[in-house]
Amino acid sequence: MKKITTYTTVALASMLLLSACSSTTAHKEEVNHHHTKHWGYTADVAPSHWSTLNDKFHMCSEGQEQSPINVVASKDSQLTKLALNYAQGSKSVINNGHTVQVNMEAGDTLTIDGTAYELKQFHFHTPSENHISGKAFPLEAHFVHASKDGKLAVIAVMFKEGTENPTLNKIVKAFPLEKNKEATLRFSKEYLDVVMPENRDYYHFMGSLTTPPCSEKVNWFVLKTAQTASAEQIAAMHKEIGMNNNRPIQATNKRSIEE
Numbered sequence: 001m002k003k004i005t006t007y008t009t010v011a012l013a014s015m016l017l018l019s020a021c022s023s024t025t026a027h028k029e030e031v032n033h034h035h036t037k038h039w040g041y042t043a044d045v046a047p048s049h050w051s052t053l054n055d056k057f058h059m060c061s062e063g064q065e066q067s068p069i070n071v072v073a074s075k076d077s078q079l080t081k082l083a084l085n086y087a088q089g090s091k092s093v094i095n096n097g098h099t100v101q102v103n104m105e106a107g108d109t110l111t112i113d114g115t116a117y118e119l120k121q122f123h124f125h126t127p128s129e130n131h132i133s134g135k136a137f138p139l140e141a142h143f144v145h146a147s148k149d150g151k152l153a154v155i156a157v158m159f160k161e162g163t164e165n166p167t168l169n170k171i172v173k174a175f176p177l178e179k180n181k182e183a184t185l186r187f188s189k190e191y192l193d194v195v196m197p198e199n200r201d202y203y204h205f206m207g208s209l210t211t212p213p214c215s216e217k218v219n220w221f222v223l224k225t226a227q228t229a230s231a232e233q234i235a236a237m238h239k240e241i242g243m244n245n246n247r248p249i250q251a252t253n254k255r256s257i258e259e
Helices: 012-018 024-030 047-053 166-172 189-194 231-241
Strands: 083-085 090-095 100-104 109-112 115-125 139-146 152-161 202-208 216-223 227-229
Touching: 100 231, 109 139, 109 152, 152 231, 166 189, 166 231, 227 231
Parallel strands: 152 216, 152 227
Antiparallel strands: 083 109, 090 100, 100 115, 109 115, 115 139, 139 152, 202 216
16 A cells, blocks of 8 residues: 655644634734735735735745645555544634634544644635536535644545535534634534545645645645535535635646545
């Protein structure tokens, strides 16, 4: 079986400060004091302007392994099965101004080459950020994991319109959320299991955070099989987020995309 290679440490602090999983306070700490505009998805703070808003965001325009991408396999590999140990469940949900994010209890892990990456949170993008063979989806979830030494791994789950998802029901029932204020949301591991498809075959590649500072060396695992969500659930998620929060597709360059 071919091992999945892990890469240089990406500081967990950067992810927690400025990714879509950030709190408002953390966001403010990272904003360049010479600028008053915070990054967003429209007008003069849209993705095409991110690198001009803060010197620390330079990778958003200079990086060569940026995410999201159009996922088309370039290498057929015998990848190991995703080693997931999800046993705890959730603790809260928040609309942080960029996404709806579910925060997890400590202890759920993804193991890569013997290293445990703890599941910190999962959040949503409407429509999807990544595409698969040119196909976009109405909703995408990112499960963000971090190792003790700050390496990051993201599992991406696509959603297509279909039968409703019981886990999304739990989340949607918490709407509307007061922005930047956590609301209690507790569900067991069984609900975490069904937010992902039963078939967990995947594509693997190295990429970046899809939000500023666009840090690279992030392990990406995009599940091949899309999960389903009802039209009402997708619409509720989009309404709560209040905008399209998907960064445009980035150049693949010469990256290896394994399946």
